[in-house]
Amino acid sequence: MICDSSGNMLICSDGYNIYDKNLNYIDGGYRLVDSIFYDFEDGWSGYSQTSIILPIDSGIYYMFHASCSDTTLNNVWLVPSKKRHPLIGCT
Amino acid sequence: MKANNGAGKVIERMKPIVQGEYLSKTQMMACKHANGQDWWLLKMMHDSVSVYTFLITKDSVYNFGKQSFPYPRKTGVNNGYWEIMGQIQLSPDGKNLRLLVIICTMSCFWLIFDRCTGKLSNMQKKNIPILPTNFPASANEPDDKYSTGLSFSPNGRFIYTVNYTNIQQYDTWDPDSSTAWFHVANMDTVYDYLWGTLCHI
Numbered sequence: 001m002i003c004d005s006s007g008n009m010l011i012c013s014d015g016y017n018i019y020d021k022n023l024n025y026i027d028g029g030y031r032l033v034d035s036i037f038y039d040f041e042d043g044w045s046g047y048s049q050t051s052i053i054l055p056i057d058s059g060i061y062y063m064f065h066a067s068c069s070d071t072t073l074n075n076v077w078l079v080p081s082k083k084r085h086p087l088i089g090c091t
Numbered sequence: 092m093k094a095n096n097g098a099g100k101v102i103e104r105m106k107p108i109v110q111g112e113y114l115s116k117t118q119m120m121a122c123k124h125a126n127g128q129d130w131w132l133l134k135m136m137h138d139s140v141s142v143y144t145f146l147i148t149k150d151s152v153y154n155f156g157k158q159s160f161p162y163p164r165k166t167g168v169n170n171g172y173w174e175i176m177g178q179i180q181l182s183p184d185g186k187n188l189r190l191l192v193i194i195c196t197m198s199c200f201w202l203i204f205d206r207c208t209g210k211l212s213n214m215q216k217k218n219i220p221i222l223p224t225n226f227p228a229s230a231n232e233p234d235d236k237y238s239t240g241l242s243f244s245p246n247g248r249f250i251y252t253v254n255y256t257n258i259q260q261y262d263t264w265d266p267d268s269s270t271a272w273f274h275v276a277n278m279d280t281v282y283d284y285l286w287g288t289l290c291h292i
Binding site: 010027047 | 100101102115130149
């Protein structure tokens with residue numbers, strides 16, 4: 001969650017989406033990961049420290065989150081004998 | 092954030108900064124670079140005590156690579172699911188050298204993080220006392236051995252760890268690690284599975 005200097009929320013995220021102060025998706029903030037992986041994770045990440053938003057410049061923020069491509073999901077994650085391979089994305 | 096009358100807009104999406112690695116789903120933390128402008132981003136691997144370090148500037152993201160330490164990492168009874176456990180935290184003081192604490196399921200590691208260089212050093216393994224789970228429904232898990240959450244006190248002196256049903260405190264000023272641990276609390280209300288695994292401190 002990012003707030004202004006008065007503590008008013010500006011944006012927040014559940015790991016896979018970014019919301020504005022009214023909890024609506026911001027422009028381009030819906031589904032920041034591949035679609036099959038998004039559905040696989042039920043569209044949100046309930047775990048701690050899976051994403052972080054950093055203020056970079058005036059009005060510019062980077063959000064980092066662990067993710068997985070749909071290809072890797074199908075070929076690795078969902079194959080019991082293989083390991084998972086999350087990657088970090090930057091939004 | 093200036094776009095759409097202040098509601099904001101995503102300018103660039105889904106830009107990988109590292110791929111093909113077996114990263115922890117959780118355990119990501121950032122702190123300011125010693126120059127006061129840039130950021131360091133730290134991200135744990137899943138199956139080893141290894142930390143990826145990235146330097147974040149307003150112009151780019153620089154991958155400083157992976158620093159690995161020779162300790163086995165236990166990931167619990169099911170390597171896939173239990174990866175959700177664990178946090179990493181940096182001490183909150185303003186010094187250039189900060190204490191990085193990693194907690195992952197059944198292990199706790201300390202390192203010194205240099206905010207000037209991004210280097211980690213002086214790895215130590217700390218044993219968290221294993222207390223009884225102390226809950227009737229936990230007959231199959233009598234020991235509360237899965238540590239999940241982690242936090243520093245505001246002054247950086249105390250470290251708090253949370254397991255399923257117990258919170259413990261470590262006094263970093265105590266030179267004797269055998270007396271540094273203090274049991275803060277255990278579960279005294281309705282058991283909630285999520286308390287330990289998801290709702291970290």
